[in-house]
Amino acid sequence: TVLAGAGVLGLGIAGFAARPILWPRSGTDTQALKIPPLLDPRASGGSASLRVQTGTTEFYPGRFSETLGYNGSYLGPTIRVRRGDSVQVNVKNELAETTTVHWHGLLVPGPLDGGPHQPISPGQTWRPLLPIDQPAATLMYHSHVHGLTAEQVYRGLAGVFIIQDDEEQRLGLPNDYGVDDLPLVLQDRQFEDGLLVMPNGMMTLMQGRRGDIVLVNGTPNPVAQVPPRLVRLRMVNASNARVYDLSFEDKRAFHWIATEGGLLERPVQLQSIRLAPGQRAELLVDFSDRSPVGLLTTADSNSRIMGMMPMMQDFGRDRVAGGAFIRFEPGAAASGAASVPKLLIAQERVQPSAAIRRRRLVLNMGMGGMMGGGMMEEQMSGDTRTEAGPMAAPFSINGRPFDMRRIDESVTLGNTEIWEVSGEMMAHPLHIHGVHFEVLSRAGRKPDVLDQGLRDTVLVREPAELLVKFSKASQGYPFMYHCHILEHEDNGMMGQFSVE
Numbered sequence: 001t002v003l004a005g006a007g008v009l010g011l012g013i014a015g016f017a018a019r020p021i022l023w024p025r026s027g028t029d030t031q032a033l034k035i036p037p038l039l040d041p042r043a044s045g046g047s048a049s050l051r052v053q054t055g056t057t058e059f060y061p062g063r064f065s066e067t068l069g070y071n072g073s074y075l076g077p078t079i080r081v082r083r084g085d086s087v088q089v090n091v092k093n094e095l096a097e098t099t100t101v102h103w104h105g106l107l108v109p110g111p112l113d114g115g116p117h118q119p120i121s122p123g124q125t126w127r128p129l130l131p132i133d134q135p136a137a138t139l140m141y142h143s144h145v146h147g148l149t150a151e152q153v154y155r156g157l158a159g160v161f162i163i164q165d166d167e168e169q170r171l172g173l174p175n176d177y178g179v180d181d182l183p184l185v186l187q188d189r190q191f192e193d194g195l196l197v198m199p200n201g202m203m204t205l206m207q208g209r210r211g212d213i214v215l216v217n218g219t220p221n222p223v224a225q226v227p228p229r230l231v232r233l234r235m236v237n238a239s240n241a242r243v244y245d246l247s248f249e250d251k252r253a254f255h256w257i258a259t260e261g262g263l264l265e266r267p268v269q270l271q272s273i274r275l276a277p278g279q280r281a282e283l284l285v286d287f288s289d290r291s292p293v294g295l296l297t298t299a300d301s302n303s304r305i306m307g308m309m310p311m312m313q314d315f316g317r318d319r320v321a322g323g324a325f326i327r328f329e330p331g332a333a334a335s336g337a338a339s340v341p342k343l344l345i346a347q348e349r350v351q352p353s354a355a356i357r358r359r360r361l362v363l364n365m366g367m368g369g370m371m372g373g374g375m376m377e378e379q380m381s382g383d384t385r386t387e388a389g390p391m392a393a394p395f396s397i398n399g400r401p402f403d404m405r406r407i408d409e410s411v412t413l414g415n416t417e418i419w420e421v422s423g424e425m426m427a428h429p430l431h432i433h434g435v436h437f438e439v440l441s442r443a444g445r446k447p448d449v450l451d452q453g454l455r456d457t458v459l460v461r462e463p464a465e466l467l468v469k470f471s472k473a474s475q476g477y478p479f480m481y482h483c484h485i486l487e488h489e490d491n492g493m494m495g496q497f498s499v500e
């Protein structure tokens with residue numbers, strides 16, 4: 001049954017074998033952190049052009065990997081826009097396969113969203129006019145073509161999208177792109193003999209694709225030169241599946257200032273922060289003591305699948321090679337005063353009492369579909385509401401695997417609702433398009449300190465209540481909600497809703 005189930009999905013069982021780490025890391029083979037070029041439509045007549053292309057990337061000296069990128073061989077430029085602007089984007093697909101470009105976190109009507117319903121065929125150009133109508137924030141863009149999202153993102157199709165506004169500019173936060181305002185795109189990748197490889201197999205499907213090398217902006221083992229003052233780090237988790245628990249080697253405290261939805265009301269002092277796939281966080285870090293320091297992540301406990309026998313887990317997948325995956329080296333220039341604002345912005349909050357309806361989403365991960373049912377299924381999804389039988393797809397939401405022709409939920413434009421979401425067998429980063437939401441509770445308790453602010457992606461296992469206001473219309477092109485472990489998404493853990 002294992003092989004039969006795997007065969008249906010076109011997978012081998014290679015994932016059961018431990019994967020040796022062939023590329024040695026010396027600890028001295030550091031590289032300067034790459035900074036994605038800035039693409040500012042204000043400097044080019046209000047428009048921005050992206051060419052989706054294939055290329056070769058020299059991650060390690062003399063080793064050329066085949067990759068994908070926007071206007072380059074891997075990743076894409078940082079698109080930076082201002083609230084109130086309308087940005088004409090031209091996306092030309094120069095690949096031999098279909099792609100899409102989804103603006104993750106951007107609040108725009110359905111036809112502009114760039115999800116599975118806006119495919120760009122090879123040779124075609126997609127020209128959305130994006131009205132920028134939300135507060136300053138760090139967003140991302142990435143491929144979202146159904147069934148190929150995981151592969152296209154893994155190979156390089158992702159980038160950073162920054163929104164600025166007047167209120168944020170007035171706060172005097174570090175703002176000099178590439179100098180004291182750094183985008184840090186985190187992606188774990190697997191390399192063999194210095195070449196990027198794409199792990200496949202059943203464990204890869206179950207856990208999501210993971211690697212033991214964390215690239216930052218496509219750079220392995222990077223060193224960032226920073227000024228000896230307060231620096232703003234825009235952390236973007238563009239990994240397929242890895243959850244990062246980030247902290248500095250010297251345990252220094254930093255300030256967390258923004259979530260996916262933008263600035264918090266006030267900075268929150270932390271020593272570590274968790275970032276699930278699809279999530280972003282802006283941090284202020286003080287480098288005025290001029291001591292070099294590395295940023296670490298602990299092993300990803302979310303690569304262990306609940307109830308699965310230990311010998312079936314590929315234990316290499318939870319860890320990252322070496323210690324710190326990026327080092328910061330403060331320069332010797334005169335230090336500026338490091339001052340963190342006491343207050344950031346006042347948020348327009350939605351009251352929970354405004355919610356007029358409650359919906360429930362269970363992110364199903366059934367061993368039934370993988371293994372042919374039986375004892376394991378009972379053991380692993382005692383709480384499942386899966387309607388389908390043991391041969392059902394391994395991933396679904398409320399028992400229904402994704403179907404582009406089916407609208408799963410219909411929402412009324414302008415309404416506020418509570419969505420109660422939970423996930424089976426492991427934690428799943430649920431992302432909802434076209435909205436920002438607040439986490440009201442987790443497992444019936446008050447949410448964690450790290451849950452605060454406006455979010456578009458939340459890591460869920462036990463039931464969490466989300467307060468969601470629907471302010472953008474789908475206009476005939478439904479919005480998605482899905483697990484941001486891209487292998488889960490591609491294989492059915494996604495649904496769609498209309499807002500009319």
Ligand code: C2O
Pocket residue numbers: 102104142144278431433480482484
């Ligand atoms: Cu970042 Cu629907 O995706």
Ligand code: CU
Pocket residue numbers: 102103104105431432433434
């Ligand atoms: Cu999105």
Ligand code: CU
Pocket residue numbers: 363427428429483484485488489493
């Ligand atoms: Cu998932």
